Amino acid sequence: MHIAVAGNIGSGKTTLTDLLAKHYKWEAHFEEVITNPYLNDFYNHMERWSFNLQVYFLNTRFRQVLNIREGGKTVIQDRTIYEDAYIFAPNLHNMGLMTNRDFENYLSLFELMESLVDPPDILIYLRSSIENLVKQIHKRGRQYESGISIEYLSRLNDRYEEFIKGYTKGTLLIFDVDELNFVDNVEDLGFIVNRINAEIHGLFK
Helix, strand or coil: CEEEEEECCCCCHHHHHHHHHHHHCCEEECCCCCCCCCHHHHHHCHHHHHHHHHHHHHHHHHHHHHHHHHHCCCEEEECCHHHHHHHHHHHHHHCCCCCHHHHHHHHHHHHHHHCCCCCCCEEEEEECCHHHHHHHHHHHCCHHHCCCCHHHHHHHHHHHHHHHHCCCCCEEEEEECCCCCCCCCHHHHHHHHHHHHHHHHHHCC
């Protein structure tokens, strides 16, 4: 099985991926942040590095999905290949931070990759308010994220909601993380686990 966790910057994707991997003994595939050679440059000069960053993410996530399907294990993935193509890249293009030429090149590459992979069996979407995202971003204190604007987060949130509204590629679970503290509250994590269990048992009926 392939389970994936989607959500805006600061929504708790990596933390929940880690918690669920430990709970279910699943193999976890995380987004490359520390080893990403473009991330710092991107946040300092988005227009210059947007295409490079998005192609890097697209490449690494494509490899992850191939490995997931070939490995035969149950895997939980931190962020999906679809978020890059339907949310982050179009947002950068719309904001004038990625040229038409680069965006068209990027989409052509994504469409080829998408034709070669399957969607996750279960997609978990972590819905969050901008206020909560900002609080979590400040709390984790990553230097390169210190310059992220409210406008940028808001645009991403709007695109996430549009993407989720039209998502039909597989089973979808939505959790409002403004109302859940799955890090400190065992009951909140249990609520998420129970919802996942119901879907897993349904998939194997």
